Amino acid sequence: MIDLYYFPTPNGRKITIALEELEIPYAIHLVDILDRQQFNTDFLRISCNNKIPAIVDNRTEGRGLSVFESGAILMYLAETAGKLLPSSGPARVEVLEWLMWQMAGLGPMGGQANHFNYYARDKIPYAIDRYTQELNRLYGVMDRRLNGRKFLCEQYSIADIACFGWVQQAAVGGVDLARFPHVSKWYSGMKARPAVQRALAKDEQFDRPTPLTDAQHRNLFGSSGSD
Known part of the structure; x- marks a missing residue:
C-alpha cells in the first residue's frame, strides 16, 4: 500500500494518475495547504521541503520508504512497477x-x-x-x-x-x-483515459473554495512557515 500525501493541485494529480495507471493500491491523506498543514512536523518528516505531493511506500521491508518531489515520485513508481518509463x-x-x-x-x-x-x-x-x-x-x-x-x-x-x-x-x-x-x-x-478519469474523481471529496479567503491566501502565499 502507498500512502499519498496530497492536495488537489497539478503536481498532486500527477501521482493519483500514475497510481491509477499502474494499478497500485493507495490511500490518500489530505494535506490542506490552505490551512498550513504542509508545515506540520509529522509531514515535514516525509517532505522536508514542505510541499505536496509525497508518498510513503509501505510495500518495502521494514520502515516505509518516503519519497518527495513529484518528478522523483513518478520515476520511483514507474521503475518499481516496470511501466511508463523505459528501462534503458x-x-x-x-x-x-x-x-x-x-x-x-x-x-x-x-x-x-x-x-x-x-x-x-x-x-x-x-x-x-x-x-x-x-x-x-x-x-x-x-x-x-x-x-x-x-x-x-x-x-x-x-x-x-x-x-x-x-x-x-x-x-x-x-x-x-x-x-x-x-x-x-x-x-x-x-x-x-479511464485511469485519468478515476484520478480526477478523487478530487470530488475535497472542497477547494473559490475565491480564497484572506487567511487562506496568506497561508498559501504569504509565509515561509519559519515564523
Whole structure:
C-alpha cells in the first residue's frame, strides 16, 4: 500500500494518475495547504521541503520508504512497477527529457503565470506579461512536439502524466488551447483515459473554495512557515 500525501493541485494529480495507471493500491491523506498543514512536523518528516505531493511506500521491508518531489515520485513508481518509463536506451532518455522539461519549465512557468494572472491581489503588468508569454512559448514547444504524435514520446509515459495537470490549468495562466491544436488533441485523449478519469474523481471529496479567503491566501502565499 502507498500512502499519498496530497492536495488537489497539478503536481498532486500527477501521482493519483500514475497510481491509477499502474494499478497500485493507495490511500490518500489530505494535506490542506490552505490551512498550513504542509508545515506540520509529522509531514515535514516525509517532505522536508514542505510541499505536496509525497508518498510513503509501505510495500518495502521494514520502515516505509518516503519519497518527495513529484518528478522523483513518478520515476520511483514507474521503475518499481516496470511501466511508463523505459528501462534503458534512447527511449528512456527521451521520457526523462520531457519529464525534466515539465519540471523545469511548464510547471514553474505555469505556476507563476497562474499566480500573477489569477491569485495575486496586486496585478503587476510586467509579471503577467513575462510569465504569460513564456508559458505560451512552452505550449508552442509542446505543440510542435505533438504534431503527428499521440504522446510526447514513443509510448504513453510519465512525461504525459507530468504535463497533464498543468495543461488542465492552461486558461488560468493565460493560454488559449485553441492556439495549440496538437496539445488540445493530446489533452482530450488524456482526459478520456479511464485511469485519468478515476484520478480526477478523487478530487470530488475535497472542497477547494473559490475565491480564497484572506487567511487562506496568506497561508498559501504569504509565509515561509519559519515564523
